[in-house]
Amino acid sequence: MSHVTRPYIPFELRGQELRDAVVRYASNPIYLDNEEWENSDNPYRRQLRPQVLPHLDYDSVPGRAEILDYSSLAVQRLLTSIYEADLVFLPKSGLHEETWQDFKSFYSPSNRVLGEMIRPALEKYAFGFLDDEVEVSGQWTKESFRAYIESLGANEPAGASLTEKAILSSADRERAARMWLIQFAPDFLSEASPMIRNVMGYYGATQSEWFKIIIDEYGYGVHDTKHSRLFERTLESAGLQTDIHRYWQYYLNSSLLMNNYFHYLGKNHELFFRYVGALYYTEATLVDFCRRAANLLTTVFGEEIDATYFTEHAHIDQHHGRMALEKLMIPLIEEHGEQIIPEIVRGIEEYRVIQTVSDEDLAAQIAWMDRGPEFKKLHAPVWEALESGRVTAPVADIVEPKGELSNTHCHDGDELCHIVSGTMKFVSGFDSYQILEAGEGTVIQKNRLHGAIIESDECVYQIHSVGDYQKCLS
Structure with missing residues (x-):
């Protein structure tokens, strides 16, 4: 043998x-x-x-x-x-x-x-894109780490995000705010579930400290004070349903990216220290974000909105941010050495990148929803450029029956939807749509979530992959 x-x-x-x-x-x-x-x-x-x-x-x-x-x-x-x-x-x-x-x-x-x-x-x-976006180098010490944390200013008030500005300036603020709330559902309705992956096992006193944060999120076992239940009340008061993934087709790419990032860190325990960093930054910045969110919702919906989810977080997450720093990160560094600091810092910086991606994406989607009538009008000049032969583009000819639903998706470049015959309801977000009849159509912006349903007995239409619709206007 x-x-x-x-x-x-x-x-x-x-x-x-x-x-x-x-x-x-x-x-x-x-x-x-x-x-x-x-x-x-x-x-x-x-x-x-x-x-x-x-x-x-x-x-x-x-x-x-x-x-x-x-x-x-x-x-x-x-x-x-x-x-x-x-x-x-x-x-x-x-x-x-x-x-x-x-x-x-x-x-x-x-x-x-x-x-x-x-x-x-x-x-x-x-x-994988985060490998190119975030680089943590140099020799780290507890002192330099504390200086870095101070430089973040995570506890300080921040200005309105791009998304918040987009909601407040939207042509339909309630619709925009509902689309915004829907993006939180994958995370908030199962709140702290990714975090729980990291309190299993055995690693000493810091494990118990982390569990205290989870207990807070779960309302100390009282269902009516569980944070996911508080968020359900916010959804209900905004006229939305609360069952899990009801609005799956309206989740943006970046919203899933942000939620999945924490599952990714929690599922792969070799990334444990990145989670610790991302947790700290999340909890520290949530205080100001939740204050702004509560004010925004009240501004948009009035006093009938239940913003307790956000006001509650604004109160307790200040405590959670301190716990994550003093009871988790610092003790872990003292116990396992300064070698773990780059991983903690990487978790913070990766989450900041994802925050930016998500903010830009949702703001762009709200603008896309608002500009639905404008993109419908743009069909005429873009179609003229194609029909005259001044611009050529790959085309797909499609025939669909009544009730055919094109589940939501996006394209990697601008496209033109042109209706040959029939009627299509073109959807660009929650409660956002344009009715397209024969001879009409719409420009579909790159990366923007959309879908469609056929409302006539049959609809014949074309999708022209123009790449950049602006080139059709010159």
Whole structure:
């Protein structure tokens, strides 16, 4: 018998093998396209558009400039489903015949194993851009680390974000604010779930300190004070439903990116110290953000809005920020050495990058929703450029029957939708749409989330991939 050990070969999927595994996972019936815009009290249904997935490249990691392209949206949707197979979701109305079957399918060993097989490759694709965006170098000490924390000014008041400005200047402020609240749902309705991944195991006193933060988030076991329940009341008072992933089709790429980032750090314990850094920055900056959020919601909706979720956070997160610094980060550095500081700093800086991406993306989406009529008018000059031959572009001819729903997606370049015959309802966000008749159409901006439904017996239309619509106007 030979005592020579076989060489260790790390597990890795690439190329066609990876693509096939992604498609196999997403072909689960619970992930197929929906016939309605919303999922009604079924937390297991997530539209992954598996028919598109065979055509995507999961090997080449996108840079910052491509992080909002469709492939990234597809990967973020996949990762959300994979991560959440670790969480328990039950319908508010109870498990009935259909949801019982979906429950078993979502939590089945096959679904979980297929998801875990593709997760490492998808995480590299989703978060690899941060390697180029964040570099932590030099020799760090406790003193230099404290100076860095002070320089962040995380506890200081900040000006309004791009998204907040977009809501307050929107042509329909209530619609914009509802779209904003929807983006929080993947995180806030299962609040602290990624965090819980890091209090399992054994690592001493800091573990207990972290658990205190989680206890706060869960309202000390009183359901009515649990933070997710407080957020439900905010949604209800804004005229929105509260069942998990009802608004799946309206989640932006960057909103899923931000939520998934914490699952990514929590799922991969080699990134434990990055989570500690990201946790600190989140808790420290939430105080001012929540004050602004409560004021914004009251300004938009009036006194009928229940902003307790945000006012409560504005109170307790000041305490959480101090706990994360004095009870988690500093004791961990003292116990495990200054070698962990670069990882903590990286977690802070990565989260700051993702915050910026998310803020810019949502502000752009609100502007896109507001400018729906303008982009519909732009159809005429862009169509003239195409029809005259002055501009040429690849075209797809499509025929669809009444009720055909194009589940939400985005494009990697500007496109022109031109209606040949029939009627289409073109949707650019929650409660935001344009009706397009024969001879009409709309410009579809790069990276902007949209979908459509056919309202006539049949609709014949064309999608022209113009790349940059501005070139059609010169």
